[in-house]
Amino acid sequence: MNLCSEADKKKIVLISSDRSLVGMGPKILSSCLIEQGFKPTIVLMESDGDDFRNFLWKDLEDICNGASLIGISSMTAGVKKAVEIKKHLKNKCSAPIIIGGIHASLSPESLINDFEMLCHGEGEDLIVDLARRLANNEPYDNIPGLWLNNSGRIVKNQSAPLKRDLNDYPFPDYDLRHQFILEENRLVPVTPKPTHMRLDSFSIMGSRGCPHNCTYCCSPKMIQEFPWQKKVRHYSIDYLISHLKEVRRIYPEVRRFWIEDDTFFAKGFDEILNFSQRYKSEVGIPFEVLISPWTFSRDKIKVLVDAGMDKLIIGIQSGSENVARNIYNRNISNEKILEIIKSLHEFSGMAVCYDFIVMNPFETQEDLIYTIQLIKSFPAPFIVYSNSLAFYPGTKIYDMAVKAGIAVKGRMEYTEITHGYKILRNAKMRHKIFHLIILLMGGSGNNIKIGQVRRSFISDRFISFYSFLNKRLGLISDFIVSMIAGVFLFDARFKKTLRNILGDRTYLKLRKLLKP
Structure with missing residues (x-):
């Protein structure tokens, strides 16, 4: 097994498997981690299909290398891809992997057999508490809202309200310098302009x-x-x-x-x-x-x-x-x-x-x-x-x-x-x-x-x-x-593919030129 190098106790990787580049869940959690001195990286793995066919997995392995914790955020439509990410990283990285997001809160039983950790409920406090305990080598099996799969033995910790008022949490993390997006089956750093x-x-x-x-x-x-x-x-x-x-x-x-x-x-x-x-x-x-x-x-x-x-x-x-x-x-x-x-x-x-x-x-x-x-x-x-x-x-x-x-x-x-x-x-x-x-x-x-x-x-x-x-x-x-x-359906997919190849400006010019 080719495990990642020894973990940097402050390095956290937050991945979104949703068909969206907003990634608001990971950005909210990232800001909470930064507030407590951690160094998160955000990875937005937006793609049209329901799998990562032809994706160069080494890009994700390199990003996760040395992380002490990997979090995956997923809505229902992104669950299949979240499981695919976890299965691949399990054999490549030693960091524990936790799944969160709305689907994990609505249907935790459908996910816990595929993950060793699950966030049931809002994750602002949970992710910070978990990261801190991992960094300090402290037990984490009693964190409120944390579900654990210990070789088939499921532990379900009761969720709890957020410790602070919503207005007391930081804004989402909009810093592009530690964010990656999926482009043409490669993970690339986000450009300075969004x-x-x-x-x-x-x-x-x-x-x-x-x-x-x-x-x-x-x-x-x-x-x-x-x-x-x-x-x-x-x-x-x-x-x-x-x-x-x-x-x-x-x-x-x-x-x-x-x-x-x-x-x-x-x-x-x-x-x-x-x-x-x-x-x-x-x-x-x-x-x-x-x-x-x-x-x-x-x-x-x-x-x-x-x-x-x-x-x-x-x-x-x-x-x-x-x-x-x-x-x-x-x-x-x-x-x-x-x-x-x-x-x-x-x-x-x-x-x-x-x-x-x-x-x-x-x-x-x-x-x-x-x-x-x-x-x-x-x-x-x-x-x-x-x-x-x-x-x-x-x-x-x-x-x-x-x-x-x-x-x-x-x-x-x-x-x-x-x-x-x-x-x-x-x-x-x-x-x-x-x-x-x-x-x-x-x-x-x-x-x-x-x-x-x-x-x-x-x-x-x-x-x-x-x-x-x-x-x-x-x-x-x-x-x-x-x-x-x-x-x-074919026509819509063809137009979308053509637009991705040509770029928005060229595609719109071509449409205008061909319009009767």
Whole structure:
């Protein structure tokens, strides 16, 4: 066995296996470790596939060489890759490896057999305590929230609340000098300019948790697992504004912020007003937020628009009140939703985006038609975001799907439209023609078309025709839609590959040149 050299007791490696370059979990933990004198390295192993085929593993081995602890952060979609990383490093490095992230908290039993350590719950205190005890050669088998696999003997230490208020923890670690990213199957140091980040939509959290109980969301399960946590824990406005200013200081290239709270309007009006006044004077670049219909407030929108909010996302999820109430546990009428939408469109200069969940196998033909009709009724212009329904372990809808015999494998990510095509092509679902129409309606909506669909093709007459095809020729119709989805999937993947090869600027120039 080619073990790494003797460990540097202060060296920690934090790896993200998620399909994202944000890596907020490792960055939060890194700042906590730095605060206590440790020397963390962050590795963002974002990749499109579900494995690391053709990856040069020696790059990761070299980074981990001499580390005293290796941490892997993973959401559900990145678990397979997290296990792959662990299995490889196990035979190359002597440092213990711990898995953490939302999946480890929601479904620890599914991971503990693959890892020797697991963080169950928030990791800010745990990672520092574990690193300190390892550095001092002290026992660590009683750390709150730490699960251990000692050759098959599982130790489950009860999790505990964070020792400090959220506002007393440091900002995430944005120092690029000890970060690596995956590019063309190699791990390379991050360049001084954050070209790998979304500078036009830099993500920051203003709170943790959600006040609602939607069946597809992990928040209710998190409250069940960790009952001492409030449904929503807000960062103070002082902390949030200081955080935003710190990002602008470190990355002056950032052009706008995406404040990624589950619902930003869970904050009271006085907090929103305070934030708006300070954001306008101290930060001063455009930003966007996500809200829910229940937290909608015209007064809150008014002060935020004045502060620079140029985009608002509101979760609708389905045009069927049956699905909203009985499948998603979202008790709100379409009448109320349309009332809110009418108010939203009174604010000029603010893009309005409506979030919908697609590829839901519980939906009937009537449910799907209700969604099409609701979207058609929105005043233009608007944007539709289509996100495929994910069955995350620990959520109520996951249990509903398993009970109904629905295949949940491959349905554990809430992601871009190409995943919807993949589901349409492969999954055993009914009413595929309507699922495809709604999927294609994702995008900008105007008086001519919605997404890629011309309004004339979703007129009442065409809807009746699609209903006839679905009822009388269901199997044939579903087969044809599966083939069409395969073509769309190939086209989307080809465009993404071409863009990666040519680069954004050359790709966009080529598209403009070839556009008829």
